[in-house]
Amino acid sequence: MKQWTLEERYRVLKSPNEIKDLHTKISKSKYRQSYHIQPVTGLSSDPNGFVYHKGTWHLCYQWCPWGAVHGLKYWYHVSSKDLIFWKNEGIGLKPDCVYDNKGTHSGSAISINDELYFFYTGNHRNEKWIRTPYTCVAKVDDDGIPIKLSEPLFGPRADYSEHQRDPKVFYHKERKTYYIFIGAQTQDLRGCVLVYESKELLNGWHFAGELKVIGFENFGGMWECPCIQKINGKDILIFSPQYTKLPYRGENTNHNVYIIGKMDYDTLTFTPETDYQHLDYGFDFYAAQLASNVSDPDKAIIIAWIGLPDNHYPTAEEDWEGSMTLPRELRIKDNRLIQTPISGIESLRHQEIEPTGTLLNACEIQINVRNRKFDLNLFTDISGNGGFRFHYDETKQLCTIDRTGLKKRFNEEIGEILSMPLHSPLKHLQIFIDHCSIEIFANHGEATFTSHVYPMANEHHYTISENNALKIWSLNASIKDDFII
Numbered sequence: 001m002k003q004w005t006l007e008e009r010y011r012v013l014k015s016p017n018e019i020k021d022l023h024t025k026i027s028k029s030k031y032r033q034s035y036h037i038q039p040v041t042g043l044s045s046d047p048n049g050f051v052y053h054k055g056t057w058h059l060c061y062q063w064c065p066w067g068a069v070h071g072l073k074y075w076y077h078v079s080s081k082d083l084i085f086w087k088n089e090g091i092g093l094k095p096d097c098v099y100d101n102k103g104t105h106s107g108s109a110i111s112i113n114d115e116l117y118f119f120y121t122g123n124h125r126n127e128k129w130i131r132t133p134y135t136c137v138a139k140v141d142d143d144g145i146p147i148k149l150s151e152p153l154f155g156p157r158a159d160y161s162e163h164q165r166d167p168k169v170f171y172h173k174e175r176k177t178y179y180i181f182i183g184a185q186t187q188d189l190r191g192c193v194l195v196y197e198s199k200e201l202l203n204g205w206h207f208a209g210e211l212k213v214i215g216f217e218n219f220g221g222m223w224e225c226p227c228i229q230k231i232n233g234k235d236i237l238i239f240s241p242q243y244t245k246l247p248y249r250g251e252n253t254n255h256n257v258y259i260i261g262k263m264d265y266d267t268l269t270f271t272p273e274t275d276y277q278h279l280d281y282g283f284d285f286y287a288a289q290l291a292s293n294v295s296d297p298d299k300a301i302i303i304a305w306i307g308l309p310d311n312h313y314p315t316a317e318e319d320w321e322g323s324m325t326l327p328r329e330l331r332i333k334d335n336r337l338i339q340t341p342i343s344g345i346e347s348l349r350h351q352e353i354e355p356t357g358t359l360l361n362a363c364e365i366q367i368n369v370r371n372r373k374f375d376l377n378l379f380t381d382i383s384g385n386g387g388f389r390f391h392y393d394e395t396k397q398l399c400t401i402d403r404t405g406l407k408k409r410f411n412e413e414i415g416e417i418l419s420m421p422l423h424s425p426l427k428h429l430q431i432f433i434d435h436c437s438i439e440i441f442a443n444h445g446e447a448t449f450t451s452h453v454y455p456m457a458n459e460h461h462y463t464i465s466e467n468n469a470l471k472i473w474s475l476n477a478s479i480k481d482d483f484i485i
C-alpha cells in the first residue's frame with residue numbers, strides 16, 4: 001500500500017484541477033456506489049452537519065481529497081430533498097484559518113430561524129505538531145458558502161487530554177438553552193462527553209461539566225462523535241468508544257454504541273435504563289450522527305460511515321475509499337432501538353427480478369425466513385462456492401456472518417467472522433447491496449449488519465437454504481458521480 005508523507009497527507013487543495021484526473025480515474029472503478037454517498041475523490045469518513053434546513057436535507061462528510069488516507073480533512077457537502085436522491089454540492093468547509101490549519105474535523109449543524117450553522121472542530125497543530133482542538137462555527141449562506149466566525153467558541157480544557165472534538169449542537173426547548181456535546185478523553189485516558197451550554201447560539205458558551213453516564217465511567221479510552229436525542233419519551237445517547245475490545249466485535253477496538261435512558265440536564269447525569277448495545281453488528285460501521293431539525297418528535301434519523309478508523313479497503317489502490325450508510329429511521333419500542341431504512345426507499349426499485357441465484361451490483365433482497373435452520377450465501381461463484389456467508393443458529397438466536405470466502409479479503413486482523421444476536425427468532429431479512437457495500441436489516445430493524453464487500457467479476461451468485469421466500473429488485477441510482485468541488 002502507498003506510504004504517504006506528512007506533506008502529501010496535509011497538502012492543501014488549491015484548485016479543483018488538481019484532483020480532476022483523479023476523479024476521472026476513480027469514476028471508472030467497478031466499485032463506485034450508485035445509491036450510497038461516496039467520496040468525490042479520496043477518502044470519506046464521518047458524516048458531519050446532518051440537518052434539515054428550509055426544505056432540504058444537508059449532509060457533509062469528512063473528506064481527504066488526495067487518496068485513501070486520513071490527512072487534511074475538509075467537509076464535502078451533499079444535499080437531498082428526500083434523503084434518497086442526493087446531489088454533490090462541493091466543499092462544505094475548508095481548512096483555511098489558523099484555528100483549523102490542519103483540518104476541519106467532525107461536527108454538526110443546526111438550523112435556527114431559517115439560518116444554517118456548521119459547528120466543527122478546528123484541528124490546529126503548531127510547528128512541533130502539538131494539537132489544539134477548537135470548537136468553531138460557520139454560518140452557511142443561501143448559496144452554501146460558509147462564513148466562519150473570526151474566533152472559536154472555545155478551546156480545549158486543560159484538565160482533559162488533547163482529544164476533545166466533534167461538537168454536536170442542539171437546542172433544548174423547555175430549558176431555552178443550547179448545548180454542545182464534545183467527545184473527549186480524561187487525563188487518565190477514559191472516554192467521556194464534555195457538556196457546554198449557552199443561552200445564545202454564538203455567544204456565552206461555558207463549560208457545564210462532564211456528562212455522568214452511570215455505569216460507564218470506565219468504558220473505552222475516547223468517545224468520538226457523541227450525540228443525544230429524545231425519542232418516544234426516552235433519551236438515546238450514541239457515541240463511538242475506542243481503544244477497547246467489546247463482545248461481538250472481534251479484535252476491533254473502534255465501536256459505535258447506544259444507550260437508552262434518562263438525561264437530567266440539571267445534574268448532567270445520564271441514567272441508563274438498558275445496557276449499551278451495538279448500533280450495528282457489522283464489520284464496517286462508525287461515527288453515526290443523528291440529524292438535526294427532524295420535525296417528528298418520535299423519530300430520529302441517523303447516518304454513519306461504512307468504514308472504521310485504522311482500517312483501509314481494497315479501493316485504496318485506486319485512491320479512494322469509504323461511503324455513507326443509507327439514512328435510517330430510529331424508533332424505540334420496549335426499550336429497544338428499531339432501525340429501518342429511510343421511508344420511501346422502495347422508490348429506488350427499478351424492477352423485480354426472477355430469483356434465479358444471480359445477484360446484481362445494486363439490488364434489494366427481502367427474505368421471509370420460514371425454516372428453523374437458515375443459510376444464505378451471497379457473492380458466491382456460479383457453483384455456490386466462496387462468498388459472504390450468513391448462518392442462523394435457531395437455538396442461540398444468533399446470526400453469524402463470515403466473509404472469509406470472498407476473493408478480495410481485507411482487514412483480516414480485526415476478524416472476518418462476526419455474530420449478531422437477535423431478540424426474537426429470525427423471520428425476515430432486508431438486504432441492500434450496492435457496488436461495494438451490504439447492509440442487512442434483521443426482523444424489520446431489530447438488529448443490523450453493515451459491511452464493505454468487493455466482489456470480483458465471478459462472485460455474483462447466491463445460494464439460500466430451501467423453502468424460504470426470496471424477492472429481489474434491481475435498484476436505480478440515486479446519486480450522480482458529478483465532479484463538483
Ligand code: FRU
Binds near residue numbers: 046224
Ligand atoms: C472519527 C474522527 C473524529 C474526528 C474525525 C477526523 O472518525 O476521528 O473524532 O473529528 O474523525 O477526521
